[in-house]
Amino acid sequence: MKAKLFSTSVSADPAHWVAKYADYLYSYAVSRLEDTDLCRDLVQETFLAALERLNDFKGESSERTWLTAILKYKVIDVYRKRNTAWLLSGGSPDGEPEYFESDNGHWKEAYAPQAMGIEGEDATTRKELAGILEKCLKRLPALWFAVFSMKHLDELKAEAICRELKVTPSNYWVILHRAKVNLRACIQKEWR
Amino acid sequence: MGTIKKIQYNCRHATLLIEKRQEKPLTLKERVQLAIHLAGCSVCRLYLRQSRVIGRALQHLFGRSGERGYTLDEQVKRDMQEKINERL
Numbered sequence: 213m214k215a216k217l218f219s220t221s222v223s224a225d226p227a228h229w230v231a232k233y234a235d236y237l238y239s240y241a242v243s244r245l246e247d248t249d250l251c252r253d254l255v256q257e258t259f260l261a262a263l264e265r266l267n268d269f270k271g272e273s274s275e276r277t278w279l280t281a282i283l284k285y286k287v288i289d290v291y292r293k294r295n296t297a298w299l300l301s302g303g304s305p306d307g308e309p310e311y312f313e314s315d316n317g318h319w320k321e322a323y324a325p326q327a328m329g330i331e332g333e334d335a336t337t338r339k340e341l342a343g344i345l346e347k348c349l350k351r352l353p354a355l356w357f358a359v360f361s362m363k364h365l366d367e368l369k370a371e372a373i374c375r376e377l378k379v380t381p382s383n384y385w386v387i388l389h390r391a392k393v394n395l396r397a398c399i400q401k402e403w404r
Numbered sequence: 405m406g407t408i409k410k411i412q413y414n415c416r417h418a419t420l421l422i423e424k425r426q427e428k429p430l431t432l433k434e435r436v437q438l439a440i441h442l443a444g445c446s447v448c449r450l451y452l453r454q455s456r457v458i459g460r461a462l463q464h465l466f467g468r469s470g471e472r473g474y475t476l477d478e479q480v481k482r483d484m485q486e487k488i489n490e491r492l
Contacts, residue, residue: 227488227492239472243466243469243472255476330454333460345462363462364466369428
């Protein structure tokens, strides 16, 4: 009797999932993927996947945490599918300029960083920078956006990001480096 | 080109170390390489300052987007719950 009571108190309650968690899960996905139609589908898929795994829910974490974990894998799957293997191994996307000389690694003259006046970080430039940054982030290949969102939104350490994206640490640094150099170049271009 | 010369001029390597250093401590060898490079390269010193500013701006931007809530259309939600109920 006691055992039964316990098992009811921790069982999932799918009849109220949408009302309780849909907006939360949807926000989680949108802040990581931006594509709202896709995010809506992912939320639906998350609920259906969770239904099939109801027995896995042991009540050790909250329902919300459990559902978020399922959604998280779906988001990472999107990141991985959107990128061909060469991006994951540290390559750059089509049309991406080579910022450094191939023989000695020096900045190419056309791409060498120039002072923008963002270095001082006063309130006005910070605001302006945020707007440009948002614009430039939208242009990044999904994988590069993913790395930034995992790093800054999920606050994951390098090791955890490598595990989730299934990349080696040395590839991770190359990916992060390329992404940041690209982002900086975009900001410089947009800055006036 | 000698090793020192190679490091001195390799901005690609130096900027990668700059990114790495913002996340984890560099090895002694990497620290020496970066110090030698930065001592002689004003462009990478500038990159370093800008990279940090951009890093903080990213932190701020993502911090805000995490707080921002998005809501699904009520009709979409009803459809979702219906699909769940069909399978219960």
